[in-house]
Structure formats: C-alpha cells, structure tokens
Amino acid sequence: MKLAVVVQRYGAHVDGGAELHARYVAEHLGRHAEVEVVTTCATDYVTWRNELPRGPDVVHGLTVRRFPVDRERDVGRFARRSSMVFDRTHSQQDELAWLDSEGPASRALVRFLRTNRTAYDFFVFFSYRYYHAYHGIRAVGPRALLVPTAERDEVIGLSIFDPVFRGVRAVMYNSPEERAMIAAASHNEDVPGVVVGVGSEVHERPDPARFRQRHGIAGRFAIYVGRIDENKGCLELFDFFQRYARSRSSDFTLVLVGRAILEIPAHPRIRHLGFVSDEDKFDAIAAADVLIMPSYYESLSMVALEAWALGRPVLVNGHCEVLKGQCIRSNAGLYYETYEEFAEAFRSITGNTMLAEALGANGSRFYRQHYTWPVIEGKYLDVLARLRAEDEAGSPAREVAPLPGWLARRRRTLAPARERLAALPTGPVLDGR
Numbered sequence: 001m002k003l004a005v006v007v008q009r010y011g012a013h014v015d016g017g018a019e020l021h022a023r024y025v026a027e028h029l030g031r032h033a034e035v036e037v038v039t040t041c042a043t044d045y046v047t048w049r050n051e052l053p054r055g056p057d058v059v060h061g062l063t064v065r066r067f068p069v070d071r072e073r074d075v076g077r078f079a080r081r082s083s084m085v086f087d088r089t090h091s092q093q094d095e096l097a098w099l100d101s102e103g104p105a106s107r108a109l110v111r112f113l114r115t116n117r118t119a120y121d122f123f124v125f126f127s128y129r130y131y132h133a134y135h136g137i138r139a140v141g142p143r144a145l146l147v148p149t150a151e152r153d154e155v156i157g158l159s160i161f162d163p164v165f166r167g168v169r170a171v172m173y174n175s176p177e178e179r180a181m182i183a184a185a186s187h188n189e190d191v192p193g194v195v196v197g198v199g200s201e202v203h204e205r206p207d208p209a210r211f212r213q214r215h216g217i218a219g220r221f222a223i224y225v226g227r228i229d230e231n232k233g234c235l236e237l238f239d240f241f242q243r244y245a246r247s248r249s250s251d252f253t254l255v256l257v258g259r260a261i262l263e264i265p266a267h268p269r270i271r272h273l274g275f276v277s278d279e280d281k282f283d284a285i286a287a288a289d290v291l292i293m294p295s296y297y298e299s300l301s302m303v304a305l306e307a308w309a310l311g312r313p314v315l316v317n318g319h320c321e322v323l324k325g326q327c328i329r330s331n332a333g334l335y336y337e338t339y340e341e342f343a344e345a346f347r348s349i350t351g352n353t354m355l356a357e358a359l360g361a362n363g364s365r366f367y368r369q370h371y372t373w374p375v376i377e378g379k380y381l382d383v384l385a386r387l388r389a390e391d392e393a394g395s396p397a398r399e400v401a402p403l404p405g406w407l408a409r410r411r412r413t414l415a416p417a418r419e420r421l422a423a424l425p426t427g428p429v430l431d432g433r
Contacts, residue, residue: 001033001384006113006136007126008104010039010066011052012059015259015275017226017302018149021198022126023059025147028199028377029124030062033384036120037064038112040104040132047072048104067109077101086154086417093409095160105131114139122384124172128164129155137164142397145383147172147196150182151297152321156424157417162186167400170383172196174300176429177322184424191398194383197300199373202309203279208287211280215273220350221253222315223288225281225303226295228272229261233294233317238265240294240342245269247343252350255288257281286310289356290349298322305371308332308363313349313356315342325428332363 007022014020022037029035037059041050048069057064081098084090109132113123117140125133128148137144146168150156165171165186171193173179183189212218222241228234241254242265256264256272257280264272276284285291291307293316301323304314308330316323318335327333334349336342349356369375391397403409 001121001388002119003029003033003035003384004038004113004120004123005029005035005126006038006109006123006132008040008130008132009042009045010037010059010064011043014043015227016045018127020302021147021149021300024198024201025124025376025380026062027060028373029380032377032381035062037062038109038123038136039064039066040106040109041066041068042104046075054108065112067106067112069104069106071103071105073103074101082154085158085414088416089412090414090416091410091412092160092404092414094412095158095414096409098158099131099134099160102129103131110135110139117141117143122169122387125168128161134160134164137168138400141399142169144168144400145170145172145387147174148178148182149174149299150178151299152181152421152424152426153297154417154421156181156185157420159414159420162188163401166191167398169387169398170194172380172383174198175322175325177325178299180429181424185420192383192386194379196376196379197305197371198302199371199376200302200306200309201278202306203282206279206282206286206310208283211283211287214280214283215271217253217255217271217287219251219253220289221255221271221287222290222292222346222350223255223257223284224292224294225257225285225306226293227261228256228258228264231295231297233296234262236317237292237294238267238270240339241270242267243339244343244346248347252289254292255284257284282306282310285312288312290315290346293317293323295323296320301326304333305367308360309367309371311360311364313359313363315345315349321426321428325430328428328430330363330366332359332366334359 005026009019041052042048043051049072050068054068078101081101085095085098113136122143123140124145126147165188173195254270291314293301296319298320307314314333316335318324318337324335327335334345336345
C-alpha cells in the first residue's frame with residue numbers, strides 16, 4: 001500500500017502540534033506501508049514564508065515532497081476577511097477568500113495531488129482548516145482521509161467545510177469531543193470515523209536528576225510545555241500563577257519549555273528554558289510535580305499524554321472541553337475555570353502526595369490503554385484495510401459535493417461563523433454522550 005501524508009508544514013524541527021502529529025503518524029505508518037509526505041516549503045505558520053528548498057527531501061527516512069507557497073500571508077487582509085466571515089452575514093465566496101488569505105496557498109501542491117491521485121492508494125490530510133486540505137481533498141476525490149485537528153473556534157462555523165467532512169472516505173478524530181463537534185456542525189454521522197489520537201516518542205528512562213543538574217533547578221516546580229502564546233492561555237496562566245505565588249507564599253517555580261511568542265513576566269519564580277531537546281523535555285516532565293495545560297482550544301494535547309505516560313498528574317483549563325473530557329475519562333488530572341479553582345486544584349495536587357501519585361498512576365494506565373503506538377497504528381491500519389476492501393469490492397465511492405455556481409457562491413445569506421459556533425453543543429463526552 002502506498003500512502004501520502006499531506007500537511008501544511010513538515011520537518012524534523014517543525015514543532016507545531018498538528019505538524020508533529022503528522023510526522024509521528026507518517027513515520028509509524030512507514031513501518032507498514034510505503035509512505036511519502038506532501039507539504040509546502042514553509043516553516044512559519046504566521047507568514048508561510050518559503051524557507052525550505054522546493055522538491056524532494058528525506059526526513060527520518062521518508063521522502064518529503066515540498067511545494068512553494070504562492071505568497072506570504074497578508075496579516076491585515078486576513079484580519080479583515082476573518083471579521084467578515086466570523087462576525088457578519090456573508091457569502092460562500094467570502095469564506096473561500098478567507099481560506100485563500102489564511103494560507104498556505106500552494107497551487108503547485110494541489111496540482112501535484114490532482115496529477116498523481118492514482119499514484120497513491122490513499123491520501124491522509126492533516127488540519128481541515130487550511131488551503132492544502134480543502135483543495136487537496138477535492139483534488140484526490142475518494143482517496144482522501146482526514147485528520148481534522150479541529151478546535152472549538154470560529155473556523156468550525158464556516159460552511160465551506162461541511163461538504164469536506166461529509167465527503168471524505170474516513171475521519172480520524174483526536175477525541176470524542178472533536179467528533180461530536182464536527183458531527184453537530186456538518187451532519188457527517190454516516191462517514192466512517194474512529195477516535196484515534198496520537199502516540200508519542202516518550203523516552204523509556206527519563207532522568208529527572210539530569211534535568212535539575214543541567215538547568216540548576218533544585219526545588220519543586222510545575223511545568224508548561226508548548227508555544228508560549230496568548231492563544232494557548234499563557235497570559236492567564238502567568239496571572240494565575242503569580243497571584244497564587246503571592247497569596248500562598250509558594251516556593252513553587254513555573255518552568256516554561258517552548259518558543260515564546262509573547263513577553264514572559266520577569267518573576268523570580270518563572271523560568272523560561274526555550275526550545276529544548278526531546279531528552280531534556282522528558283527529563284523535565286518527569287521531574288515536575290504537575291504539568292499545566294492552560295489552553296482554551298485543543299483537539300488533543302500531546303504533552304498531556306506525555307505527562308501521563310510518565311506518570312505525572314496534569315492540571316488543565318476546564319473551558320477546553322477536550323482537556324476536561326480527557327481528565328474525567330482518565331481520572332488522571334484536575335481542571336479549573338476560575339482563579340479560585342486554579343488555586344485550589346494546584347494546592348490539592350501539589351499538597352497531597354497520595355492524590356498526585358494516584359492521578360499519575362491513572363494517567364499511565366490510560367496512556368497504555370489508548371495511546372501507545374501499537375494501539376494507534378492498529379486503528380489506522382484497520383481503517384485503511386476496510387477502505388481498501390470496499391474499493392476491491394467495487395463499493396460506490398464517496399466524494400466531496402461540488403461547489404455551487406458562480407452566482408450562488410456570492411449570495412450573502414450565510415450566518416456569521418461565530419453564531420454557528422455558539423449554537424453547537426458543548427461539554428465533555430462521557431459514556432458516549
């Protein structure tokens with residue numbers, strides 16, 4: 001079987017959540033099938049600037065085909081178009097213009113997919129919201145699978161994506177909450193789908209003492225791993241942690257691992273280590289008392305899974321239904337929505353050794369049952385085998401519905417995406433509900 005993994009950016013040092021997810025899946029499916037990656041020359045998700053050479057490359061043993069982005073993102077134009085489709089009555093053409101301005105627009109990539117649609121058995125597209133996925137899925141027709149990596153934000157309220165969710169051969173979801181949200185938005189219940197998520201390359205023997213010695217951290221600490229960005233809830237985390245440190249005379253340090261997009265407070269109890277190696281990251285998580293995940297919007301938190309794999313408890317933002325659902329289903333973390341809840345949950349985990357150990361043990365069990373690579377690989381291979389059997393049996397192929405005509409696309413009758421989002425059911429999925 002020959003597969004193409006299609007993703008917006010790709011590389012050994014591209015550290016975005018969806019992009020790392022795509023690389024892990026590509027490399028693990030490469031153990032069972034011939035896998036190539038189709039992507040752009042961009043490495044920065046804000047500018048989409050072409051920074052890597054076009055043409056074939058090899059990353060960790062897989063062929064990677066890179067195609068140039070037509071133009072860098074115009075931030076002002078993107079903001080204006082976002083305001084139009086998110087907040088006002090608009091047309092489908094307005095949404096297509098938004099998609100084009102979001103990027104990364106690469107006509108060469110889509111042409112390659114269309115020209116080579118029969119050269120691969122299936123195409124696995126990552127991140128529904130980008131140009132390459134929307135146009136690429138239409139280019140390859142019934143050979144498209146989708147890993148949406150969808151979050152509860154306004155984009156899910158755009159109507160152009162509904163036919164995509166209904167027209168792909170299968171959807172590989174990150175969580176039950178993501179699946180429920182997409183089904184409510186697009187009514188794609190009849191499309192084959194499975195909650196898969198992603199595994200992680202967790203080091204078997206992390207060394208907490210090595211991390212402490214390397215960075216001179218002796219006391220107890222909480223850790224945040226990821227892009228240090230307002231969109232990830234980091235401003236609120238800084239506020240809550242500093243308030244906790246003042247009110248409780250806490251001796252805890254907040255250790256930050258990742259690239260900073262915003263200014264980090266100059267506080268004696270906040271340490272920013274920047275981008276670190278995988279070895280250092282896992283040593284750090286193993287050394288921490290608790291991992292904090294403050295994001296409001298996630299389709300799945302890989303770092304929370306990594307913390308559970310290492311037996312560490314987590315504290316998450318309860319406004320994110322995915323993170324809250326994962327904590328409830330695993331019984332391996334606590335969640336908060338206000339400062340008062342943050343303070344009490346943080347105190348409970350860090351002040352009660354038996355609770356912290358129980359949460360960590362539950363997390364380790366949850367990870368082994370659902371997120372080890374043999375489990376993840378098995379789910380992908382099962383779906384691919386079923387789709388291949390359908391093709392061999394001559395079953396009717398599912399495809400994305402064509403776009404309406406020129407005039408219909410320009411009728412401004414679509415509700416603001418923010419309104420559609422507000423109408424979707426919310427909350428964690430428990431017991432299948």
